[in-house]
Amino acid sequence: MEGKTVVFNSEIDGYNEVVLGNLLHGSWRSLPRFCQSILRNYVGFTILYFVCSALWSLYAYRLNPNVSSPEVSKTRKNFIVKHIWQTMKAMPGYILLEGVSEYMVEQGWTRCYSAIEDVGWPMYFVYFIVYLVIVELGIYWVHRASHEVKLLYRLSHAQHHVYNSKHKVSPFAALAVDPLDGMLHTLPFILATLLVPTHFLTHLLVLFCEGVWSINIHSTIDSAEIWPLMGPSYHLVHHCRPNYNYGNYTIFMDWLFGTLRRPESAGAKNEKNM
Structure with missing residues (x-):
């Protein structure tokens, strides 16, 4: 056990150095490893959030042939500011x-485990699939x-569902959640990692x-849906009709438990909310 701890400590130190050593200068190395890791994740997720959200928005609202009207664009910009503010708080x-x-x-x-050689490539893929199923x-x-536990919805998840139509949702809304909501969705x-051998990296x-x-x-890009992926159109249904499409990467769990609704079914609702 002690040997594994040393290996993981060294691995985490390496990741901290790659991110923080190249972006920050100063006394971060004097922080405890736990604090370094939190700082690394904060810096990394902040960069990821702004870069990816900006690129998706550029494609969706500038390069996409379905250009919105000036009124819609102004509405969306106002909500994007709210998305960013809520994300930074959460x-x-x-x-x-x-x-x-x-x-x-x-x-x-x-x-x-640290190295794939610890389990071998065949079992790495088996464990990884099981890991993803547990997460999903x-x-x-x-x-x-x-959604169904009303107190939990009012205290936490309702914050994310004030964005309940196509022009109130944007890539910047992805992490615009209540802190408790974000933590609950991270728990799976x-x-x-507690249930199945998992490659740490x-x-x-x-x-x-x-x-x-x-x-x-x-x-909110109107893209071709590839079964069983939970694409933008499926997730937009969830924002317009919250009792459907709870899945994350796929629509499989919604199909299995009877909460799946195809994007075409929400067309009238989307138009009403536009």
């Missing part, structure tokens, strides 16, 4: 939880509970890819 909460997750890995409290199932039920990733990359994916599905 970011420290779930960044803290991810820091706790890394601390758990360091202490050997999870089933994470966990996020589905956390998301559904955040941590739970997965893959786990970190999935967390960052989750941010990119969330930005994508909030882009």
Whole structure:
């Protein structure tokens, strides 16, 4: 156990140096490793949020042939400012939880492993698929509970659903959530590391890819839907009709549990809210 802890400590130090050493100068190296990891994640997620959201917005609202009217563009810009403000308030909460997750890995409290050679490539893919299934199932039920448990909805998730039409949603809305809401939706990733052997670097990359994916599905781009992916059109249905399409990466859990609604079904609702 002690040997694994040393390996993970060294690995995390390397990631901190790559991000913070190239972006920040000063006394960050004197901080405890836990604080360094939180700072690394905060810097990394902030850069990811602004760069990816800006690129998706550029495509959706400038390069996309379906150009919005000036009135709609002004409305969306006003909401984007609100999206950014809410995201900046929420970011420290779930960044803290991810820091706790890394601390758990360091202490050997999870089933994470450092090198793929520890399990071999075939089992790496098997474990990774199981990890993703746990994440998908966990996020589905956390998301559904955040709607169906009325107190939880009022205290937390309602903040994200003030954006309830196509022109109130944007890529910048992806992380515009209540801090508690963001932390609850991060828990399935941590739970997965407790239940199944998980390659640590893959786990970190999935967390960052989750941010990119969330930005994508909030882009409101009318794109071809590829089964079983939860694309922007499916997720827009959820913002317009919140009792459907709770899934994260896929629509499979919604199909399995009877909460799937195809984008065409929300057409009239979308037009009403525009």
